[in-house]
Amino acid sequence: MRILNICAYTWAIGGPARIIYDHTTEVLAQGHQVDILSPMTPGEKSYPLPAGARLIECPRSTPISNYYREFSIAMYRYLKAHIQEYDVIHMHGIWHFGSLAPFLLPNHAVLVITIHGLLxxxxxxxxxxKKQLVTLLYQKRLLGKADLIQINNTDEEQDVIRYLGYRPKNMVIVPNGMKASEYANLPEKGIFRSKYGIATDKRMILFMGRLNIKKGLDLLLPAFLKIHEQVPEAVLVLAGPDDGYQTQTENFIKAHCLENKIKLVGMLTDTVKKEALSDADMFALPSYSEGFSIAVLEAMTSKVPTLVSDRVGFGDYIKRYEAAYLAPLTVEGVAEGLLKILQDQNYAETRVKSAYRMVTENFDIKVVANQLLEEYKKVKKI
Structure with a gap:
């Protein structure tokens, strides 16, 4: 099969780019061809490309793309010229031009949409x-026309049913996955702490994700404020690019004189990210909304005790395995979870073991890549 993924394939977009990378690596190994069509803003850094894949970068068309995400005349022109070459066109996310454009052109490809938690x-x-307008114009109709809707869990299944008003027959649950083997041998402890001036006797709480209110930073920051006097050695590391909440974060830090307690380190990639995971005493992501958090899987695979909400994309698995502290979406709930993990070593160690088992049994990329390929084949048109 020749497969085209459509997604903003950049470091800034986070999880979806990583998911495409890992899935593509496995698909290429089985002899399929993969292209990635990516709308790009000038200055954006593209995500690494698996050997054998092809990346087609398309500049976004401003000023329209400032209001309609990822609008790109260059993307449309590429599809118009090449859409007949593909057996599968896999659109990642909704509400943006990349999930509309393939439906505007005649083609024989299997049209796949992964929701990524956006409902x-x-x-x-x-x-x-904006979403009400897009819904009125086309979004519901196109979801019904897609050959395959990939969702990650039963929560997302209910989101789609609520949005459409019915359960589409073309919807399947296939979780996202990751290369667990990449986190088997983390860098030596102490490297990240040395780079960022964090002493070895400090308890390092790691947050990794875009600095966006949906990640629960409005809960995590005041929760840390509540507990930092009870655990004076605690340090909160916020690792991620600004996505609308950095100014509020900086103002919070300044207002509460937490400059020595909370560190903004920007987006971490590759080895530096693994150095941070190696040095972390716990990981926290009390998110309001995630399609399927690869950052949480990375922390769990790195054997870091984890605090999350049940909205990270696989809350049902976490409950079943007792794999993390599931915090309610309140400041008090997050604060209690921080204290539980930092102060109860047996609890933390038990959750680490359960989480690692959950990831390796359910979310290793070799398992889930084959599941998705089989779903492609079931609806393949030629």
């Missing part, structure tokens, strides 16, 4: 008027 309550209500 949960929080996501639908964010920029609500």
């Amino acid at each position: 949960d309550h929080w996501a639908v209500n964010h920029s609500k008027w």
Whole structure:
């Protein structure tokens, strides 16, 4: 098969780019061809490309793309010229031009949409008027026309049913995956702490994700404020690019004189990210909305005790395996979870073991890549 993924394939987009990378690596190994069509803003850094794949970068068309995500005349022109070459066109996410364009052109490809959590309550209500307009114009109709809708879990299944008003027959649950083997041998401890001036006697709480309110930073920051006097050795490391919440974060740090307690280190990639995971005493992501958090899987595979909400994309698995502290979406709930992991070593160690088993049994990329390929084949048109 020749497969085209459509996604903003950049470091800034986070999880979806990583998911495409890992899945593509496995698909190429089985003899398929993979292209990635990516709308790009000038200055954006593309995500690494697996050997054998091809990346087609398309500049976004401003000013329209400032209001309609990923709008790109160059993308449309590429599809118009080449869409007949593909057996599968896999669109990642909704609400943007990349999930509309393939439906505008005649083709024989299997049209696949992965929701990536973008129909949960929080996501639908964010920029609500724009999404209501897109819904009215085309979004519901196109979801019904897709040959395959990939969702990651039963929560997302309910989100789609609520949005459409029915359960589409073309919807399948296939979780995202990751290369667990990449986290088997982390860098030596102490490297990240040395780079960022974090002493070895400090308890390092790691947050990795875009600095966006949907990640629960409005809960995590005041929760840390509540507990830092009880655990004076605690340090909170916020690792991620600004996505609308950095100014509020900096103001919070300044207002509460936490400059020595909370560190903004920007986006971490490759080896530096693994150095941070190696040095972390715990990981925290009390998110309001995630399609399927690869960052959480990375922490769990790195054997870091983890605090999350049940909205990270696989809350049902976490409950079943007792794989993390599932915090309610309140400041008090997050604060209690921070204290539980930092102060109860047996609890933390038990959760680490359960989490590692959960990831390796359910989310290793070799397992889930084959599941998705089989779903492609079931609806293949030629």
